[in-house]
Amino acid sequence: MSSAKKTESQATPFSFQPYPLVEGEEYMNEPQVEHFRRILQNWKKELMREVDRTVSHMQDEAANFPDPNDRATQESEFSLELRTRDRERKLIKKIEESLENLERGDYGYCETCGIEIGLRRLEARPTATQCIDCKTLDELREKQIG
Structure with missing residues (x-):
């Protein structure tokens, strides 16, 4: 794990209760x-x-x-x-x-495709601006380019 990622993950606020999901909730x-x-x-x-x-x-x-x-x-x-x-x-x-x-x-919506990022992803990474699919594609492109 790179030191930049390690520092950011260490700084992530883990002292909160996960949001209780309610079926059909907006x-x-x-x-x-x-x-x-x-x-x-x-x-x-x-x-x-x-x-x-x-x-x-x-x-x-x-x-x-x-x-x-x-x-x-x-x-x-x-x-x-x-x-x-x-x-x-x-x-x-x-x-x-x-x-x-x-x-x-605008929070919680992917800046690339506009779909919902998801509550659990946002709890894991509150500054996320992309859904997991768009982020994965970006990382694959980065890897291929260099």
């Missing part, structure tokens, strides 16, 4: 919209807390080590932390876009 009705709004907002809050923790940690741990090896180790650790936060910054942007789509009534 897709993306008000209770479902609220369910996903809560998931996205909580996820964003948690990522923002991580950003604050990183800034605080880097300020507290910053030291001018006389030993070049110690200094290199610290710079390497900070670099890794900053790359992780950069990925999370991009994820926060995706979360904000998902919240905007939710407000517009």
Whole structure:
């Protein structure tokens, strides 16, 4: 598993109860919209807390080590932390876009073909913008191209 995917999946909000499916219920009705709004907002809050923790940690741990090896180790650790936060910054942007789509009534529908993405897929990946079929086709094209 790549480190980008690992970080994103580690940041996924798993502390929610799955939406109870009701047969015949309209897709993306008000209770479902609220369910996903809560998931996205909580996820964003948690990522923002991580950003604050990183800034605080880097300020507290910053030291001018006389030993070049110690200094290199610290710079390497900070670099890794900053790359992780950069990925999370991009994820926060995706979360904000998902919240905007939710407000517009576009959330939960595939941006490629327009069909319902599905509640369980959205719970697994709340920022999903494609149904599983379109996403699979995109990944196959990517693989073939290079």
